[in-house]
Amino acid sequence: MVDRQPVALDALLVGNLSPIDDRGTQSGIDKHPIYGSVQLGSTGFTGDHQGDLKRHGGVDKAVHHYPWDHYRAWTDEIGPLPLLKRPGAFGENLSTLGLTESDVAVGDRFRLGGALLEVSQGRQPCWKLNRRFDLPDMARRLQHTGRTGWYYRVIEGGLVSAGDRMHxxxxxxxxxxxxxxxxxxxxxxxxxxxxxxxxxLAILPSGWREYAVKRLQTRKVEDWSRRLDGETTPVNG
Structure with a gap:
């Protein structure tokens, strides 16, 4: 066992698909709180959806966690937007107070309700955040600040409820x-x-390790602009 106080799950959120831009690009980023027990399986919570399973969701991105701790800083920086009045602004499934990117490490395992989660990777912000917040550089802001949140893979599925504690x-x-x-x-x-x-770092998904391998080989950093600023042709996301 690890000596750390458990943290309460303040909100559990899921989202349906809906258009996020004028091209009709589908996204599940608009998530809302669920009350009562929800089944968590290998690819996420029952009732949660992603529009682009190549870039979102899957076993290494089954659950997204975003700290409520960051919301005050965002309000100070971009104003008291309605999105920032409740959890879910960043498309998160889990909202807590007391865990941030400096506290959580790759490979950490948390017992939450009847499930066992393992931290798999950080979030790489994408252009859908720009549309959601109506700010052309919101994804870049997340990346620049490091207030990105993180993902889990599901080691053991089970029922999870808001109010459960993360151990x-x-x-x-x-x-x-x-x-x-x-x-x-x-x-x-x-x-x-x-x-x-x-x-x-074998526990990281292969894509993340490949970034490091390519940089070592080329001594160059990959171009982030398409991910952060958007694409010129429709892509479901």
Missing amino acids: LVERRHPVWTIGRLWHFLYVDTLNRQALEEIAN
């Missing part, structure tokens, strides 16, 4: 917090020692 039960890579991973992906981007560690 940290295992830490395998405590040095690799989501915040530290963010730093070397987006700030100190060509740090060879860190990139070598990331490339060999």
Whole structure:
């Protein structure tokens, strides 16, 4: 067992598909609280949807967690938008107070209700946040600040309810917090020692490790503009 106080799940949220732009691009980012028990399976909560399963959802992005801790900072920076009055603004499934990117590491396992979750990766913000907030640089703001949230894979499915407590039960890579991973992906981007560690961090999804491998090979950082600013042709997301 790990010596850390459990954190309450303040809100559990799911979302249906709806258009997010004038092209009719479908997205499940508009999530709303669910009360009562919800089944969590290997690819997410019953009733939760993603429009683009290539870039969202799947076993390594089954559950998205975004800290309520960040909402005050966003309100200070971009104003008291209605979206920021309740959890769900960032498309999160889980909302808590007391866990941020500096507290949570890749591979951390949490018992939540009847389920067991494992932190799989940080979030890479995309252009859908720009549409959701009606701010052309909202995705870039998330990436720049490191207030990105993170994803879980589901080790054991089960029923989860708002009000359940998250118990940290295992830490395998405590040095690799989501915040530290963010730093070397987006700030100190060509740090060879860190990139070598990331490339060999087997618990990370292969795509993340491939970023590190390519940077080591090319000494160049990938172009983020399409992901952050949007695409010129319709893509379901």
